[in-house]
Amino acid sequence: MPSIRYTRIEITPDAYRSLEAEAILQGKTLKKLASELILKGVSKKALDFVQDAAMPSISSRSQEEIDEETGKVIKIIGSTGIRIGEETLQTVKDVLLTEGYQEAMLYVAQHTASMERDELHRVMAICRRHKLSIKMAAYLVENLNEIESGNWM
Numbered sequence: 001m002p003s004i005r006y007t008r009i010e011i012t013p014d015a016y017r018s019l020e021a022e023a024i025l026q027g028k029t030l031k032k033l034a035s036e037l038i039l040k041g042v043s044k045k046a047l048d049f050v051q052d053a054a055m056p057s058i059s060s061r062s063q064e065e066i067d068e069e070t071g072k073v074i075k076i077i078g079s080t081g082i083r084i085g086e087e088t089l090q091t092v093k094d095v096l097l098t099e100g101y102q103e104a105m106l107y108v109a110q111h112t113a114s115m116e117r118d119e120l121h122r123v124m125a126i127c128r129r130h131k132l133s134i135k136m137a138a139y140l141v142e143n144l145n146e147i148e149s150g151n152w153m
Contacts, residue, residue, distance in 0.1 A: 079150035
């Protein structure tokens, strides 16, 4: 599955130079810093709108419980900068949905390299510890690159 591409925007030369300087000072990429600054600058209403549109209702829990618990899990997973192959994520998601946590962890142990294996095990252990449904864990695994890039909501 290819990564999502968004329309490019133009900013003024002064804004770009300032963004570039701030990114260097903070040790961040331009993309990450720009995303953080934009998200800090938009209204809560806009953030809620985007979050409501992006979050599927795929659990028997109420939407408020899903948002709160999933939000905790996403914060714990954090922005690690690790990128896992889309094919691997899709396969792990499919195994999670059909076989559950144990089989997905076994699949990861048998079919992934050490860095991917460690990260996927960490993420699934976090989901399991927080008692996320299999469907929600699969959703997070599918979107793991976005979460770990720091571009998640």
